[in-house]
Amino acid sequence: MNIELTQVSRWYGNVVAVNDVTMTIGPGVTGLLGPNGAGKSTLLHMMAGFLAPSSGTVTLDGAAIWHNHEIYRSIGLVPEREALYGFLTGWQFVLSSARLHRLPNPDEAARKALATVEMEPAKDRRIDTYSKGMRQRIKVAAALVHDPRVLLLDEPFNGMDPRQRMHLMDLVAAMGAAGKTILFSSHILEEVERVAQHIEVLVAGRHAASGDFREIRRRMTDRPHVFRIRSSDDRRLAAALIADASSGSVSLGETGLEVRAVDFRRFTWLLPRVAKDAGVRLWQISPADEDLESVFSYLINRSG
Amino acid sequence: MNGVIAAISYRALLGRRRIWLLILLPLVLLGLAILLRALGVASETTTITLMEKFALGTMLPLLGLIAGTGVIAPEIDDGTVVHLLAKPISRPAIARTKFLVAASMLALFAAVPTFVATYLLVDLESGIAYGFALGALAGGVAYAAVFMLLGVLTRHAVTIGIAYALLWEGLVGNFVPGARKFSIQQWAQTVADQVSTSPFLSADITIGFAATALVLVTVVTVVAAGRRLRSFSLTGDE
Numbered sequence: 001m002n003i004e005l006t007q008v009s010r011w012y013g014n015v016v017a018v019n020d021v022t023m024t025i026g027p028g029v030t031g032l033l034g035p036n037g038a039g040k041s042t043l044l045h046m047m048a049g050f051l052a053p054s055s056g057t058v059t060l061d062g063a064a065i066w067h068n069h070e071i072y073r074s075i076g077l078v079p080e081r082e083a084l085y086g087f088l089t090g091w092q093f094v095l096s097s098a099r100l101h102r103l104p105n106p107d108e109a110a111r112k113a114l115a116t117v118e119m120e121p122a123k124d125r126r127i128d129t130y131s132k133g134m135r136q137r138i139k140v141a142a143a144l145v146h147d148p149r150v151l152l153l154d155e156p157f158n159g160m161d162p163r164q165r166m167h168l169m170d171l172v173a174a175m176g177a178a179g180k181t182i183l184f185s186s187h188i189l190e191e192v193e194r195v196a197q198h199i200e201v202l203v204a205g206r207h208a209a210s211g212d213f214r215e216i217r218r219r220m221t222d223r224p225h226v227f228r229i230r231s232s233d234d235r236r237l238a239a240a241l242i243a244d245a246s247s248g249s250v251s252l253g254e255t256g257l258e259v260r261a262v263d264f265r266r267f268t269w270l271l272p273r274v275a276k277d278a279g280v281r282l283w284q285i286s287p288a289d290e291d292l293e294s295v296f297s298y299l300i301n302r303s304g
Numbered sequence: 305m306n307g308v309i310a311a312i313s314y315r316a317l318l319g320r321r322r323i324w325l326l327i328l329l330p331l332v333l334l335g336l337a338i339l340l341r342a343l344g345v346a347s348e349t350t351t352i353t354l355m356e357k358f359a360l361g362t363m364l365p366l367l368g369l370i371a372g373t374g375v376i377a378p379e380i381d382d383g384t385v386v387h388l389l390a391k392p393i394s395r396p397a398i399a400r401t402k403f404l405v406a407a408s409m410l411a412l413f414a415a416v417p418t419f420v421a422t423y424l425l426v427d428l429e430s431g432i433a434y435g436f437a438l439g440a441l442a443g444g445v446a447y448a449a450v451f452m453l454l455g456v457l458t459r460h461a462v463t464i465g466i467a468y469a470l471l472w473e474g475l476v477g478n479f480v481p482g483a484r485k486f487s488i489q490q491w492a493q494t495v496a497d498q499v500s501t502s503p504f505l506s507a508d509i510t511i512g513f514a515a516t517a518l519v520l521v522t523v524v525t526v527v528a529a530g531r532r533l534r535s536f537s538l539t540g541d542e
Binding site for chain 2: 012041042045048049051052067070071072073075077079081084085087088093096099100101142143
């Protein structure tokens with residue numbers, strides 16, 4: 001199934017949260033990537049029928065999503081907020097979801113969904129005793145109980161420990177491979193890269209980039225990186241680094257070296273070797289512009 | 305009526321501290337009735353005053369507020385309502401179920417105690433007990449609907465609801481004659497008066513107007529709540 005957004009904008013008063021976005025989410029796993037406040041949740045809520053677009057259309061296989069509760073036969077939603085009915089057990093919660101979908105065999109469906117997220121051992125505990133990761137998984141189970149063809153997940157990996165995260169990532173990837181249309185939002189590039197075949201990048205409400213993750217990853221890593229380096233002998237290190245083409249520029253300051261690397265891969269490979277050969281000890285290497293904002297703004301300037 | 309939604313709503317409503325508020329007010333009413341009876345002052349007039357001022361005038365709007373907002377407002381506040389709304393169930397049907405849950409709470413915690421308290425005071429004399437029980441039921445159902453709508457419309461439902469109950473129903477309704485026509489409390493009293501044959505109970509609104517108004521307000525607010533839920537929006541934390 002396809003979710004189609006055509007020239008979708010959403011504003012709150014004078015604030016534009018989503019600006020003229022056109023995209024199609026098809027079968028497979030799509031990662032919706034962007035820094036916090038980029039409008040990811042706004043966009044996802046419009047796809048989930050929990051927000052009307054101010055202009056443009058959002059459809060599921062041609063049917064309008066807004067004001068259409070029938071879409072939930074095909075859509076499973078994992079909302080970001082972790083609030084759940086704490087007085088229910090995990091089993092009761094997932095079973096209630098199955099019953100609300102009027103499934104022919106709700107018990108069997110609930111059992112299957114709980115098994116999928118590996119929550120059987122804790123299924124008879126009240127949800128208010130669950131950890132953040134367990135809540136996340138029980139929400140996923142409830143969203144999967146009717147075996148939807150479309151799954152929307154809002155920041156699903158937040159608050160999970162590494163093992164749970166890995167498990168959910170594998171699950172999402174497997175469902176995507178099975179032909180389900182899956183979209184999840186994230187502000188962490190590595191998460192998206194691991195799971196998604198396709199990436200949509202949203203920055204400041206605009207659709208900044210779209211495509212295969214390798215392509216976007218390359219564009220992101222190919223930009224010039226700035227590193228601050230402190231070492232046992234900054235001057236000698238600077239001289240050694242500047243000899244290589246991957247160091248675009250090297251400047252020596254009071255707090256150490258500042259290197260602008262034009263070829264990220266080569267530079268990160270090169271730095272320890274050069275230092276070793278020159279007999280220089282590295283004390284500290286810190287990226288000076290690694291925050292997501294600068295990564296994304298670079299991307300936007302490139303694509304714009 | 306959706307059984308699953310009703311079951312979750314009952315558990316949410318009765319599991320929270322609200323249950324004590326729901327129990328406390330009827331207990332006070334019964335306590336007052338027992339006290340008056342023990343003091344030997346349980347006349348028709350004192351009974352009617354107690355029921356008009358406390359049962360219908362104070363307890364009913366407060367219980368309506370607790371149950372009416374309680375069936376939906378906390379879920380909207382903490383976001384759990386999304387789990388109900390993201391299902392192939394029409395939103396008006398969800399609103400109707402929530403309303404029935406609230407209305408049943410009013411029947412149990414307002415109408416039944418009102419009947420018992422009146423019965424303790426004057427037995428079944430002049431049909432006063434039936435009158436006030438029915439009045440409390442009709443008024444309670446309308447309050448449940450109005451306050452449920454308020455809970456869907458605003459996050460400040462409880463504050464606004466208390467202000468409405470105290471200012472409009474309490475002050476304006478009692479002192480401004482014209483406004484009485486538009487008070488659920490007065491409609492409930494009219495129902496009580498209609499059923500009872502007591503000469504001490506009188507209402508200045510016709511039963512035709514009161515009954516029509518009760519039905520109309522209930523239906524319109526439940527429909528409005530359903531429509532509002534249809535457009536329920538998540539605005540996110542961004």
